[in-house]
Amino acid sequence: MIRGVRVSEMQMALTNKADYAVRAVLDIARHHPSLRTRRLIAAAMDLPGNFLSQILATLVRHGILDSTAGPAGGYALARAPAEITLLEVIELIEGPVTLDQCLLGGGACDWTQVCPLHETWSEAKASFTRRLAATNFGDLTNIDQAIRDGTYQLPAHKSALTKRLGKLGADGRRRICMALDAVANC
Numbered sequence: 001m002i003r004g005v006r007v008s009e010m011q012m013a014l015t016n017k018a019d020y021a022v023r024a025v026l027d028i029a030r031h032h033p034s035l036r037t038r039r040l041i042a043a044a045m046d047l048p049g050n051f052l053s054q055i056l057a058t059l060v061r062h063g064i065l066d067s068t069a070g071p072a073g074g075y076a077l078a079r080a081p082a083e084i085t086l087l088e089v090i091e092l093i094e095g096p097v098t099l100d101q102c103l104l105g106g107g108a109c110d111w112t113q114v115c116p117l118h119e120t121w122s123e124a125k126a127s128f129t130r131r132l133a134a135t136n137f138g139d140l141t142n143i144d145q146a147i148r149d150g151t152y153q154l155p156a157h158k159s160a161l162t163k164r165l166g167k168l169g170a171d172g173r174r175r176i177c178m179a180l181d182a183v184a185n186c
Contacts, residue, residue, distance in 0.1 A: 014090065020047050021055050021093045022086065025064065029081040029137040030144065035074030055093065062092050082138030087129065097129055 014022065023045040028036050038056060042049045056075055059065040066078045077084065091097060146152035 015094060017051075017055065018090050018093045020045075020052060021059065021089050023047060024052060024055060025059065025077070025084065025089050025137055026140055026144065028065065028075055028077055029084075029141045032077050032081055032141075035068055035072070035076050037074040041075070058093065059089075064089060064092065077137075080138065081141055082136045084137045085133050086135040086137070086140070087132035090132065097132065098125075 013019075024041050024047065027041045027045050038049060038052055041047065041056075042052050056065065056067070060067045060075070063078050064084060065075045067073065067075050087097070143152060
């Protein structure tokens with residue numbers, strides 16, 4: 001496990017804490033600039049309420065969210081959704097995204113001895129981090145709304161993969177999805 005991102009058999013996923021933080025910020029961004037209660041956020045995003053309270057407090061403490069106390073209170077973004085990046089929220093919760101596990105040796109990469117994959121892996125990590133930094137919650141709320149409206153179009157390279165998966169039939173797709181540990185996304 002690395003901070004914020006789990007790498008196992010070349011599959012990357014957020015830790016629960018980072019996942020919940022991203023989902024909470026996304027829900028609040030959907031309703032920007034209105035206030036959202038912890039209960040509404042938890043219900044909308046299927047999050048555990050007690051753990052969510054801790055995450056929301058961290059997001060407030062670090063200037064991602066503002067909180068208003070009282071019966072009409074709740075949480076709102078401290079900045080516009082387009083000014084908050086996915087990388088910022090993940091790193092705030094889990095620390096810097098590091099992909100320093102050596103692909104060949106299984107342990108920490110030996111930075112004094114370069115392995116054949118060292119440069120490729122370093123470039124992949126930099127690209128991954130750049131992509132997270134370039135993705136903001138304004139973009140994510142627009143995509144989310146298009147998905148909910150049924151108007152979202154996958155980019156061409158993802159659309160081609162979806163078409164190929166479609167030709168496999170339900171059982172073939174299920175087996176591939178299970179192998180990719182992405183059943184929920186297929």
